[in-house]
Amino acid sequence: MINIEQVAELNKIAKQMVAPGKGILAADESMNTVGKRFAAINLENTEDNRRAFREMLLTAPGEGRYISGVILFDETIHQATSSHKTFVDALQEENILPGIKVDQGLAEFPGSPSEKVTKGLDGLSGRLREYASMGARFAKWRAVITITDKTPSDANIRQNARDLAAYALACQEAGLVPMVEPEVLLDGNHSLATCEIVLDKTLRAVFEELAKAGAVPSGMVLKSSMALPGKDSGQPAIPDEIARATLRVFAETLPQDLAGVVFLSGGQGEIQATENLNAMHQHGPLPWPVTFSYARALQDSATKVWQGKDANLAAAQRVFLHRAKMNSLASQGQYAPELEKGFETSAGGEATQD
Numbered sequence: 001m002i003n004i005e006q007v008a009e010l011n012k013i014a015k016q017m018v019a020p021g022k023g024i025l026a027a028d029e030s031m032n033t034v035g036k037r038f039a040a041i042n043l044e045n046t047e048d049n050r051r052a053f054r055e056m057l058l059t060a061p062g063e064g065r066y067i068s069g070v071i072l073f074d075e076t077i078h079q080a081t082s083s084h085k086t087f088v089d090a091l092q093e094e095n096i097l098p099g100i101k102v103d104q105g106l107a108e109f110p111g112s113p114s115e116k117v118t119k120g121l122d123g124l125s126g127r128l129r130e131y132a133s134m135g136a137r138f139a140k141w142r143a144v145i146t147i148t149d150k151t152p153s154d155a156n157i158r159q160n161a162r163d164l165a166a167y168a169l170a171c172q173e174a175g176l177v178p179m180v181e182p183e184v185l186l187d188g189n190h191s192l193a194t195c196e197i198v199l200d201k202t203l204r205a206v207f208e209e210l211a212k213a214g215a216v217p218s219g220m221v222l223k224s225s226m227a228l229p230g231k232d233s234g235q236p237a238i239p240d241e242i243a244r245a246t247l248r249v250f251a252e253t254l255p256q257d258l259a260g261v262v263f264l265s266g267g268q269g270e271i272q273a274t275e276n277l278n279a280m281h282q283h284g285p286l287p288w289p290v291t292f293s294y295a296r297a298l299q300d301s302a303t304k305v306w307q308g309k310d311a312n313l314a315a316a317q318r319v320f321l322h323r324a325k326m327n328s329l330a331s332q333g334q335y336a337p338e339l340e341k342g343f344e345t346s347a348g349g350e351a352t353q354d
Protein backbone atom coordinates (compact mmCIF):
# COMPACT_ATOMS: atom_id res chain seq x y z
CA MET A 1 0.00 0.00 0.00
CA ILE A 2 1.22 3.51 -0.73
CA ASN A 3 0.61 6.38 1.68
CA ILE A 4 -1.02 9.77 1.16
CA GLU A 5 2.26 11.62 0.53
CA GLN A 6 3.27 9.06 -2.09
CA VAL A 7 -0.10 9.43 -3.83
CA ALA A 8 0.25 13.23 -3.82
CA GLU A 9 3.69 12.99 -5.43
CA LEU A 10 2.45 10.54 -8.11
CA ASN A 11 -0.52 12.80 -8.83
CA LYS A 12 1.82 15.75 -9.30
CA ILE A 13 4.06 13.92 -11.78
CA ALA A 14 1.07 12.49 -13.67
CA LYS A 15 -0.48 15.97 -13.99
CA GLN A 16 2.79 17.34 -15.32
CA MET A 17 2.92 14.54 -17.94
CA VAL A 18 -0.44 15.60 -19.38
CA ALA A 19 -0.11 19.36 -18.80
CA PRO A 20 -2.19 21.51 -21.19
CA GLY A 21 -0.66 21.82 -24.67
CA LYS A 22 2.00 19.19 -24.01
CA GLY A 23 2.53 15.54 -24.82
CA ILE A 24 5.14 12.83 -24.54
CA LEU A 25 7.83 11.74 -26.96
CA ALA A 26 8.30 7.98 -27.09
CA ALA A 27 12.02 7.50 -27.78
CA ASP A 28 12.23 4.04 -26.24
CA GLU A 29 12.64 1.82 -29.29
CA SER A 30 14.69 -1.30 -28.65
CA MET A 31 18.00 -1.64 -30.50
CA ASN A 32 16.33 -3.95 -32.97
CA THR A 33 13.58 -1.44 -33.77
CA VAL A 34 16.07 1.43 -34.10
CA GLY A 35 17.90 -0.85 -36.56
CA LYS A 36 14.77 -0.88 -38.75
CA ARG A 37 14.56 2.93 -38.65
CA PHE A 38 18.26 3.20 -39.51
CA ALA A 39 17.99 0.69 -42.37
CA ALA A 40 15.56 3.12 -44.05
CA ILE A 41 18.23 5.86 -44.01
CA ASN A 42 21.18 3.52 -44.65
CA LEU A 43 22.74 4.13 -41.27
CA GLU A 44 24.66 1.53 -39.33
CA ASN A 45 23.02 0.45 -36.06
CA THR A 46 25.89 1.25 -33.67
CA GLU A 47 25.73 2.46 -30.08
CA ASP A 48 27.08 5.88 -31.04
CA ASN A 49 24.65 6.32 -33.93
CA ARG A 50 21.79 5.46 -31.58
CA ARG A 51 23.18 8.02 -29.10
CA ALA A 52 23.37 10.69 -31.81
CA PHE A 53 19.83 9.83 -32.95
CA ARG A 54 18.51 10.33 -29.42
CA GLU A 55 20.51 13.54 -29.07
CA MET A 56 18.82 14.88 -32.20
CA LEU A 57 15.38 14.20 -30.71
CA LEU A 58 16.02 15.06 -27.07
CA THR A 59 17.87 18.35 -27.49
CA ALA A 60 15.78 20.19 -30.09
CA PRO A 61 15.88 23.79 -28.86
CA GLY A 62 12.83 24.76 -26.84
CA GLU A 63 11.03 21.42 -27.20
CA GLY A 64 9.88 21.73 -23.58
CA ARG A 65 7.15 24.05 -24.88
CA TYR A 66 5.43 21.04 -26.44
CA ILE A 67 6.96 18.01 -24.75
CA SER A 68 6.32 17.22 -21.07
CA GLY A 69 8.18 13.92 -20.91
CA VAL A 70 10.32 11.50 -22.91
CA ILE A 71 10.25 7.72 -22.66
CA LEU A 72 13.83 6.43 -22.77
CA PHE A 73 15.24 2.98 -23.48
CA ASP A 74 17.63 1.38 -20.96
CA GLU A 75 20.65 2.10 -23.15
CA THR A 76 19.67 5.77 -23.54
CA ILE A 77 19.16 6.49 -19.85
CA HIS A 78 22.83 5.53 -19.41
CA GLN A 79 24.01 7.74 -22.30
CA ALA A 80 25.02 11.41 -22.58
CA THR A 81 24.96 14.22 -25.14
CA SER A 82 28.05 15.03 -27.23
CA SER A 83 28.81 17.71 -24.63
CA HIS A 84 28.89 14.99 -21.92
CA LYS A 85 25.65 15.86 -20.17
CA THR A 86 23.54 12.81 -19.31
CA PHE A 87 20.29 12.73 -21.24
CA VAL A 88 18.46 12.71 -17.90
CA ASP A 89 20.16 15.98 -16.89
CA ALA A 90 19.58 17.52 -20.32
CA LEU A 91 15.84 16.75 -20.08
CA GLN A 92 15.52 17.94 -16.49
CA GLU A 93 17.14 21.27 -17.41
CA GLU A 94 14.32 21.79 -19.91
CA ASN A 95 11.71 20.81 -17.32
CA ILE A 96 10.99 17.58 -19.25
CA LEU A 97 10.26 14.45 -17.23
CA PRO A 98 12.49 11.46 -17.97
CA GLY A 99 10.56 8.20 -18.33
CA ILE A 100 11.74 4.67 -18.98
CA LYS A 101 10.45 1.63 -20.83
CA VAL A 102 10.53 -1.24 -18.36
CA ASP A 103 8.91 -4.12 -20.18
CA GLN A 104 11.23 -6.56 -21.88
CA GLY A 105 9.38 -7.17 -25.12
CA LEU A 106 6.85 -9.73 -26.25
CA ALA A 107 6.53 -13.51 -26.03
CA GLU A 108 4.02 -15.91 -27.57
CA PHE A 109 0.91 -16.47 -25.49
CA PRO A 110 0.94 -20.17 -24.57
CA GLY A 111 -1.78 -22.02 -26.47
CA SER A 112 -2.42 -19.14 -28.90
CA PRO A 113 0.91 -18.25 -30.54
CA SER A 114 -0.53 -15.48 -32.73
CA GLU A 115 -1.29 -13.60 -29.51
CA LYS A 116 1.34 -12.07 -27.26
CA VAL A 117 2.15 -11.48 -23.63
CA THR A 118 4.74 -9.03 -22.34
CA LYS A 119 7.92 -10.06 -20.53
CA GLY A 120 9.57 -8.21 -17.66
CA LEU A 121 7.77 -8.79 -14.35
CA ASP A 122 10.71 -10.81 -12.93
CA GLY A 123 12.94 -8.50 -10.92
CA LEU A 124 10.81 -5.50 -11.91
CA SER A 125 10.70 -3.82 -8.47
CA GLY A 126 14.50 -3.73 -8.24
CA ARG A 127 14.82 -2.27 -11.73
CA LEU A 128 12.18 0.38 -10.96
CA ARG A 129 14.03 1.45 -7.84
CA GLU A 130 17.25 1.76 -9.81
CA TYR A 131 15.63 3.83 -12.59
CA ALA A 132 13.98 6.08 -9.98
CA SER A 133 17.40 6.67 -8.41
CA MET A 134 18.70 7.67 -11.86
CA GLY A 135 16.00 10.35 -12.19
CA ALA A 136 13.17 8.54 -14.01
CA ARG A 137 9.77 9.81 -12.90
CA PHE A 138 7.50 7.53 -14.91
CA ALA A 139 7.67 4.14 -16.60
CA LYS A 140 6.03 2.47 -19.57
CA TRP A 141 4.87 -1.11 -20.14
CA ARG A 142 3.39 -2.11 -23.49
CA ALA A 143 1.04 -5.03 -23.98
CA VAL A 144 -0.38 -5.85 -27.41
CA ILE A 145 -3.78 -7.16 -28.40
CA THR A 146 -4.07 -8.75 -31.84
CA ILE A 147 -7.25 -8.67 -33.90
CA THR A 148 -7.85 -11.57 -36.31
CA ASP A 149 -10.92 -13.70 -37.11
CA LYS A 150 -10.13 -15.79 -34.01
CA THR A 151 -8.50 -13.28 -31.68
CA PRO A 152 -8.23 -11.63 -29.23
CA SER A 153 -9.17 -14.40 -26.81
CA ASP A 154 -10.65 -13.43 -23.45
CA ALA A 155 -7.77 -15.30 -21.82
CA ASN A 156 -5.16 -13.18 -23.60
CA ILE A 157 -6.90 -9.91 -22.76
CA ARG A 158 -7.16 -11.00 -19.12
CA GLN A 159 -3.51 -12.09 -18.87
CA ASN A 160 -2.28 -8.80 -20.33
CA ALA A 161 -4.60 -6.83 -18.04
CA ARG A 162 -3.28 -8.70 -14.97
CA ASP A 163 0.33 -8.12 -15.98
CA LEU A 164 -0.31 -4.41 -16.61
CA ALA A 165 -1.92 -4.14 -13.17
CA ALA A 166 1.00 -5.90 -11.44
CA TYR A 167 3.42 -3.57 -13.24
CA ALA A 168 1.37 -0.45 -12.40
CA LEU A 169 1.26 -1.30 -8.72
CA ALA A 170 5.01 -1.98 -8.63
CA CYS A 171 5.62 1.42 -10.29
CA GLN A 172 3.49 3.31 -7.81
CA GLU A 173 5.22 1.56 -4.92
CA ALA A 174 8.58 2.67 -6.38
CA GLY A 175 7.38 6.29 -6.78
CA LEU A 176 7.10 6.12 -10.58
CA VAL A 177 3.94 6.98 -12.47
CA PRO A 178 2.90 3.97 -14.55
CA MET A 179 2.08 4.60 -18.18
CA VAL A 180 -0.24 1.68 -18.81
CA GLU A 181 -0.19 0.74 -22.48
CA PRO A 182 -2.50 -1.89 -23.89
CA GLU A 183 -2.06 -1.43 -27.66
CA VAL A 184 -4.78 -2.84 -29.89
CA LEU A 185 -2.76 -3.36 -33.06
CA LEU A 186 -3.67 -1.64 -36.32
CA ASP A 187 -2.67 -4.73 -38.35
CA GLY A 188 -5.51 -6.66 -39.97
CA ASN A 189 -8.59 -6.21 -42.12
CA HIS A 190 -11.08 -5.60 -39.31
CA SER A 191 -13.61 -2.76 -39.33
CA LEU A 192 -13.69 0.30 -37.09
CA ALA A 193 -16.70 -1.26 -35.31
CA THR A 194 -14.69 -4.41 -34.49
CA CYS A 195 -11.80 -2.35 -33.20
CA GLU A 196 -14.18 -0.39 -30.99
CA ILE A 197 -15.51 -3.63 -29.46
CA VAL A 198 -11.99 -4.97 -28.85
CA LEU A 199 -10.77 -1.68 -27.38
CA ASP A 200 -13.79 -1.65 -25.06
CA LYS A 201 -13.17 -5.24 -23.87
CA THR A 202 -9.48 -4.54 -23.39
CA LEU A 203 -9.81 -1.30 -21.42
CA ARG A 204 -12.63 -2.77 -19.34
CA ALA A 205 -10.41 -5.70 -18.32
CA VAL A 206 -7.37 -3.46 -17.72
CA PHE A 207 -9.23 -1.09 -15.39
CA GLU A 208 -10.88 -4.02 -13.57
CA GLU A 209 -7.47 -5.53 -12.87
CA LEU A 210 -5.92 -2.17 -11.95
CA ALA A 211 -8.71 -1.61 -9.41
CA LYS A 212 -8.32 -5.15 -8.01
CA ALA A 213 -4.58 -4.63 -7.60
CA GLY A 214 -5.18 -1.35 -5.75
CA ALA A 215 -3.36 0.91 -8.23
CA VAL A 216 -4.42 4.57 -7.85
CA PRO A 217 -6.00 6.05 -11.05
CA SER A 218 -5.04 9.64 -10.24
CA GLY A 219 -1.38 8.58 -10.23
CA MET A 220 -1.32 6.78 -13.57
CA VAL A 221 -1.61 7.61 -17.27
CA LEU A 222 -3.31 5.39 -19.82
CA LYS A 223 -1.47 5.03 -23.12
CA SER A 224 -4.11 3.88 -25.56
CA SER A 225 -4.52 3.14 -29.20
CA MET A 226 -7.36 4.89 -31.00
CA ALA A 227 -10.31 2.90 -32.33
CA LEU A 228 -9.27 2.60 -36.00
CA PRO A 229 -10.24 0.48 -39.00
CA GLY A 230 -7.59 -2.22 -39.64
CA LYS A 231 -4.69 -1.27 -41.87
CA ASP A 232 -5.80 -3.73 -44.58
CA SER A 233 -9.56 -3.17 -44.23
CA GLY A 234 -9.89 -0.79 -47.15
CA GLN A 235 -12.19 1.26 -44.89
CA PRO A 236 -11.54 5.00 -44.92
CA ALA A 237 -10.19 6.32 -41.62
CA ILE A 238 -12.39 9.37 -40.97
CA PRO A 239 -11.15 11.46 -38.01
CA ASP A 240 -14.61 12.32 -36.69
CA GLU A 241 -15.71 8.64 -36.72
CA ILE A 242 -12.46 7.57 -35.09
CA ALA A 243 -12.84 10.21 -32.39
CA ARG A 244 -16.46 9.29 -31.70
CA ALA A 245 -15.72 5.55 -31.46
CA THR A 246 -12.67 6.08 -29.24
CA LEU A 247 -14.43 8.50 -26.91
CA ARG A 248 -17.47 6.18 -26.63
CA VAL A 249 -15.14 3.48 -25.32
CA PHE A 250 -13.37 5.85 -22.94
CA ALA A 251 -16.67 7.10 -21.52
CA GLU A 252 -17.66 3.50 -20.74
CA THR A 253 -14.41 2.18 -19.36
CA LEU A 254 -12.14 4.86 -17.84
CA PRO A 255 -12.33 5.91 -14.19
CA GLN A 256 -13.27 9.56 -13.63
CA ASP A 257 -10.16 10.22 -11.57
CA LEU A 258 -7.66 8.86 -14.12
CA ALA A 259 -4.83 11.43 -14.49
CA GLY A 260 -5.00 11.40 -18.27
CA VAL A 261 -4.80 9.58 -21.58
CA VAL A 262 -2.01 9.70 -24.14
CA PHE A 263 -2.21 8.07 -27.54
CA LEU A 264 0.35 5.98 -29.39
CA SER A 265 0.44 6.51 -33.15
CA GLY A 266 0.56 2.80 -33.98
CA GLY A 267 1.51 3.07 -37.67
CA GLN A 268 -0.78 5.96 -38.60
CA GLY A 269 0.84 8.59 -40.79
CA GLU A 270 2.10 11.72 -39.11
CA ILE A 271 -0.73 13.94 -40.33
CA GLN A 272 -3.36 11.31 -39.63
CA ALA A 273 -2.19 10.94 -36.02
CA THR A 274 -2.36 14.72 -35.58
CA GLU A 275 -5.79 15.04 -37.26
CA ASN A 276 -7.25 12.22 -35.20
CA LEU A 277 -6.03 13.72 -31.93
CA ASN A 278 -7.43 17.09 -32.99
CA ALA A 279 -10.78 15.45 -33.81
CA MET A 280 -11.06 14.07 -30.25
CA HIS A 281 -10.98 17.63 -28.96
CA GLN A 282 -13.82 18.74 -31.22
CA HIS A 283 -15.98 16.71 -28.82
CA GLY A 284 -14.66 18.41 -25.71
CA PRO A 285 -14.34 19.40 -23.03
CA LEU A 286 -13.23 15.84 -22.25
CA PRO A 287 -13.34 14.47 -18.70
CA TRP A 288 -9.56 13.81 -18.66
CA PRO A 289 -6.54 15.45 -20.31
CA VAL A 290 -6.09 13.67 -23.68
CA THR A 291 -2.83 14.15 -25.55
CA PHE A 292 -0.10 12.38 -27.56
CA SER A 293 2.75 10.02 -26.77
CA TYR A 294 3.95 9.27 -30.28
CA ALA A 295 7.15 7.70 -31.54
CA ARG A 296 6.83 7.25 -35.31
CA ALA A 297 4.36 10.13 -35.79
CA LEU A 298 6.82 12.55 -34.16
CA GLN A 299 10.07 11.11 -35.48
CA ASP A 300 9.68 9.81 -39.02
CA SER A 301 10.13 12.97 -41.09
CA ALA A 302 12.86 14.28 -38.80
CA THR A 303 14.77 10.99 -39.09
CA LYS A 304 14.61 11.15 -42.89
CA VAL A 305 15.95 14.70 -42.88
CA TRP A 306 18.68 13.81 -40.37
CA GLN A 307 20.18 10.81 -42.22
CA GLY A 308 22.72 10.41 -39.41
CA LYS A 309 24.64 13.52 -40.49
CA ASP A 310 25.66 16.39 -38.20
CA ALA A 311 25.18 18.80 -41.09
CA ASN A 312 21.46 17.94 -41.09
CA LEU A 313 20.96 18.17 -37.32
CA ALA A 314 19.42 21.66 -37.17
CA ALA A 315 17.08 20.97 -40.11
CA ALA A 316 15.99 17.65 -38.59
CA GLN A 317 15.30 19.30 -35.23
CA ARG A 318 13.19 21.96 -36.96
CA VAL A 319 11.07 19.24 -38.55
CA PHE A 320 10.75 17.44 -35.21
CA LEU A 321 9.73 20.67 -33.43
CA HIS A 322 7.17 21.35 -36.13
CA ARG A 323 5.50 17.95 -35.54
CA ALA A 324 5.65 18.49 -31.77
CA LYS A 325 3.97 21.86 -32.21
CA MET A 326 1.27 20.47 -34.53
CA ASN A 327 0.45 17.78 -31.98
CA SER A 328 0.51 20.30 -29.16
CA LEU A 329 -2.11 22.31 -31.06
CA ALA A 330 -4.10 19.14 -31.79
CA SER A 331 -4.12 18.27 -28.09
CA GLN A 332 -6.01 21.54 -27.61
CA GLY A 333 -8.26 21.11 -30.66
CA GLN A 334 -6.49 23.98 -32.44
CA TYR A 335 -4.80 22.17 -35.33
CA ALA A 336 -5.47 23.16 -38.95
CA PRO A 337 -3.97 21.59 -42.12
CA GLU A 338 -2.80 25.02 -43.40
CA LEU A 339 -0.27 25.04 -40.56
CA GLU A 340 1.67 22.27 -42.35
CA LYS A 341 2.77 24.59 -45.16
CA GLY A 342 6.48 24.32 -45.85
CA PHE A 343 6.92 20.97 -44.11
CA GLU A 344 6.90 17.57 -45.84
CA THR A 345 5.58 14.72 -43.75
CA SER A 346 5.75 10.97 -43.74
CA ALA A 347 2.76 8.94 -44.87
CA GLY A 348 3.35 6.32 -42.16
CA GLY A 349 3.34 2.55 -42.43
CA GLU A 350 6.81 2.25 -40.87
CA ALA A 351 7.64 -1.15 -39.38
CA THR A 352 6.09 -1.84 -36.01
CA GLN A 353 7.10 -0.07 -32.84
CA ASP A 354 7.91 -1.51 -29.43
Ligand code: 13P
Pocket residue numbers: 026142181264265266267293294295296297353354
Ligand atom coordinates in the same frame (compact mmCIF):
# COMPACT_ATOMS: atom_id res chain seq x y z
P1 13P B 1 4.20 4.74 -32.00
O1 13P B 1 3.65 6.11 -31.79
O2 13P B 1 5.24 4.65 -33.07
O3 13P B 1 3.14 3.69 -32.13
O4 13P B 1 4.98 4.36 -30.67
C1 13P B 1 4.48 4.70 -29.44
C2 13P B 1 4.91 3.71 -28.44
O5 13P B 1 5.49 4.06 -27.43
C3 13P B 1 4.58 2.30 -28.65
O6 13P B 1 4.86 1.56 -27.52
